[in-house]
Amino acid sequence: MAGRGSRSGSGGRAGAKDAVAAARRPEVRLPPLVAYEGEGLEPDGDYDGVRFEEVDLADAAGPGARFMDCELRGCSLDRTELGRARFLDSVLTGVRGVGTDLAGASLRDVEIVDARLGGVQLHGAVLERVLVRGGKIDYLNLRTARLKDVVFEGCVLSEPDFGQAQLTRVEFRDCVLRRADFTAVRMESVDLRTVAELDIARGVDRLAGAVISPAQLMELAPAFAAQIGVRVEA
Secondary structure, three states, X not given: OHHHXXXXXXXXXXXXXXXXXXXXXXXXXXXXXEEOOOOOOOOOOEEEOEEEEOOEOOOOEOOOOEEXXXXXXXXXXXXOEOXXXXXXXXXXXOOEEEOOEOOOOEEEEEEEEEEEEEXXXXXXXXXXXXXXXXXXXXXXXXXXXXXXXXXXXXXXXXXXXXXXXXXXXXXXXXXXXXXXXXXXOEEEEEEEEEOOEEEEEEOHHHOOOEEOOHHHHHHHHHHHHHHOOOOOOO
């Protein structure tokens, strides 16, 4: 009995060591919300328990604003200025827009569902316990951002820029990554195994800390070979 227990314990430790640490997903439970009846946004504004339903926030300026227990549903975010904004325990559903500025923003316990965005500026941002599910985001700028416990699920990311970002417990599940830039990125427990389409434009040499599938390894083999200067000829 002791021998079997010892072997089991050793195997358990090995399994734990080899396993990918799963991201902790947000658990957002919104309280009863009050409908937003204002116009635009206020710099450093404080929005607590507010529902923004189909609100046109194009060209609105709310840098430094704080959104807590809020829902943004079907809102237009074209060129909306939200630099250094804070989103806490909030849900963004069906938001759309081009050129949304969220540079240096903080997102914690946030769900982003079925977004249609382009040119989103999230460089220098901090994302913790964030779920991005469905939708399509083009030219997502996450340079120098810090992502911890973030899940991209069933979405399309076209030419995302993760340059110099730090990714810890980040999962890409059943999503599409096209022309991704991982230049100088730092990864820890990043799960890429179920990515439907994995296309890395730059930074294939920075995948240390990520886990990929055997099929993905075969697809990336030419890029790995080129990175270390190996010629492959028949």
